[in-house]
Amino acid sequence: MALGSILLYGLGAFIVYRWYVFQSFKAKLRDIPTIGGDGFLSAYISAWKSIFNHHLVIQEGYTKYPNAVFKTPYMFTRTGWRVIVTGKLAEDIRKASPQELSFRLLIREVIQADHMLDVNTMGTTYHIDTVRVALTRNYGARFADLVDEINAAADDLLQIGDDWTSFPVHETMIHWVARVSNRVLVGLPLCRNPEYLRLNEKAALNIFLPASFLHLFTEFLQPLIGKLITQIPKTSRGIQKHLGPVIEQRLLNEKKYGSQWEGKPNDAITWLLDSAPSEHRSIQDIVHRIMMLNVASIHTTSMVSSNIIFYLAAHQEYIEPLRAEIEEVIATEGWTKESMSKMHKLDSFAKEVNRLAGIGASSLGRMVLKDFRLSNGVVVPAGCSISVASYPVHLNPDIYNNPETFDGFRFAKSKDAEVMEDAERLTNQMVTLDYNYLLFGHGRNACPGRFFAVSEIKAILAHILVNYDLKLPNDATTPPPGNWFAGAYSPDSKATVLFKKRVDIRL
Numbered sequence: 133m134a135l136g137s138i139l140l141y142g143l144g145a146f147i148v149y150r151w152y153v154f155q156s157f158k159a160k161l162r163d164i165p166t167i168g169g170d171g172f173l174s175a176y177i178s179a180w181k182s183i184f185n186h187h188l189v190i191q192e193g194y195t196k197y198p199n200a201v202f203k204t205p206y207m208f209t210r211t212g213w214r215v216i217v218t219g220k221l222a223e224d225i226r227k228a229s230p231q232e233l234s235f236r237l238l239i240r241e242v243i244q245a246d247h248m249l250d251v252n253t254m255g256t257t258y259h260i261d262t263v264r265v266a267l268t269r270n271y272g273a274r275f276a277d278l279v280d281e282i283n284a285a286a287d288d289l290l291q292i293g294d295d296w297t298s299f300p301v302h303e304t305m306i307h308w309v310a311r312v313s314n315r316v317l318v319g320l321p322l323c324r325n326p327e328y329l330r331l332n333e334k335a336a337l338n339i340f341l342p343a344s345f346l347h348l349f350t351e352f353l354q355p356l357i358g359k360l361i362t363q364i365p366k367t368s369r370g371i372q373k374h375l376g377p378v379i380e381q382r383l384l385n386e387k388k389y390g391s392q393w394e395g396k397p398n399d400a401i402t403w404l405l406d407s408a409p410s411e412h413r414s415i416q417d418i419v420h421r422i423m424m425l426n427v428a429s430i431h432t433t434s435m436v437s438s439n440i441i442f443y444l445a446a447h448q449e450y451i452e453p454l455r456a457e458i459e460e461v462i463a464t465e466g467w468t469k470e471s472m473s474k475m476h477k478l479d480s481f482a483k484e485v486n487r488l489a490g491i492g493a494s495s496l497g498r499m500v501l502k503d504f505r506l507s508n509g510v511v512v513p514a515g516c517s518i519s520v521a522s523y524p525v526h527l528n529p530d531i532y533n534n535p536e537t538f539d540g541f542r543f544a545k546s547k548d549a550e551v552m553e554d555a556e557r558l559t560n561q562m563v564t565l566d567y568n569y570l571l572f573g574h575g576r577n578a579c580p581g582r583f584f585a586v587s588e589i590k591a592i593l594a595h596i597l598v599n600y601d602l603k604l605p606n607d608a609t610t611p612p613p614g615n616w617f618a619g620a621y622s623p624d625s626k627a628t629v630l631f632k633k634r635v636d637i638r639l
């Protein structure tokens with residue numbers, strides 16, 4: 133048979149298969165209203181458009197169906213649909229058991245883990261508990277190292293003199309965050325090794341972009357194409373070249389001197405080795421998990437901090453009050469984890485920026501494992517992906533006064549009293565989980581790295597505010613708009629900010 137005929141039959145089979153899956157899920161989802169096209173072709177067109185306007189689709193669904201559920205065509209799910217709940221139904225998603233709604237299985241589908249990863253970290257997820265417990269508990273003890281790395285990285289990345297110097301913010305923050313995070317995860321000297329850092333920085337892109345491409349194929353072709361296009365085994369081998377000998381030495385020390393050997397570092401390699409089930413205590417497994425922690429942390433943290441820097445440069449009126457707060461806290465407490473939590477104005481500023489900018493239009497994404505009955509009686513069938521609308525929540529005037537207006541100290545002002553009480557402060561913090569603020573998700577899978585991430589971001593911002601003046605090109609007063617892709621938001625990678633060394637550094 134000629135190649136042309138094979139391709140034609142292949143395409144025909146692909147369309148029939150997609151049509152079959154689409155129709156069968158459309159029938160199962162018939163009680164749920166649709167935003168976008170409902171027919172096979174019109175839904176396909178909506179799904180393509182939605183690559184760039186999914187946040188607007190979610191906004192439309194939120195407005196039309198408050199405290200309810202809607203579905204919309206989507207390119208990157210097996211079913212071709214995405215189910216979104218709004219308002220108080222978010223609680224159903226938060227409360228569901230992992231046997232009903234699974235975050236991990238959704239991620240497995242999103243990143244096409246079965247076809248793209250060579251080590252299965254999805255089954256045994258002790259590295260997630262490592263973040264939740266060991267990282268959160270121990271990063272305070274490592275804060276001096278973290279601050280040392282912020283300073284050292286600033287010297288290398290920002291060679292700033294008395295004149296205004298321009299930097300591509302997002303790229304700079306990726307390198308800065310990668311170094312600082314890896315100081316805590318794997319320590320010196322690896323956290324300064326350029327190749328090790330670049331491989332970890334690229335790992336996320338090497339997962340998400342090819343996985344998005346793979347979603348365009350039928351399931352039976354995905355294993356084959358996945359194996360052909362995946363870069364992850366290569367990236368992981370590259371990381372292992374640097375990290376492997378460090379882990380090997382740790383295992384040797386343990387064998388020689390016992391599990392509590394003197395000088396055992398307080399870092400993620402230790403935390404992982406201490407908690408790994410015996411069958412996972414291999415160099416390759418630990419390397420893979422450190423890489424996955426980097427995937428979860430570098431780009432999220434650098435996107436969030438880039439957004440904040442753009443807003444700081446655009447809203448110059450906040451710089452002096454923020455500096456005053458930082459300098460007062462540091463002068464009395466020094467650079468510690470605790471001092472970061474006392475920077476309430478800085479926390480509010482960071483939170484407010486990410487209310488408006490954030491990382492995406494929805495949150496609490498889960499895979500439905502068994503038919504799931506929402507509290508309004510609607511049943512969402514097994515196999516669907518379900519999420520909570522978050523972008524419209526952050527812009528809802530019933531929740532936030534003048535939601536379109538940037539108010540940097542919105543979360544540092546008391547609702548009713550002159551001075552904010554501690555309890556209100558706690559509920560206003562950026563790390564606090566709240567249906568009205570969904571940057572870190574909610575419930576059992578809410579981001580376990582958020583305490584570390586927010587402290588790290590605040591320490592980097594405090595460093596910037598203490599040491600530099602900053603502004604946007606042409607003294608612009610509006611932050612540069614970012615890009616939407618499939619409902620995810622990221623800062624403009626080309627946008628720059630100008631920095632200049634301060635003449636009157638007071639610390």
Ligand code: HEM
Nearest residue numbers: 428429432433436496497571572573574577578579581585
């Ligand atoms: C500002 C930076 C960050 C943002 C905005 C962020 C956001 C998120 C979100 C939205 C989720 C899913 C929550 C849900 O669906 O309920 C999540 C999960 C997760 N995050 Fe983060 N994250 C950040 C930083 C980090 C860091 C620094 C780490 C690790 C060092 C980390 C590790 C994880 C892990 C392991 C999960 C999966 C949790 C699970 O499977 O239960 N994140 N993150």
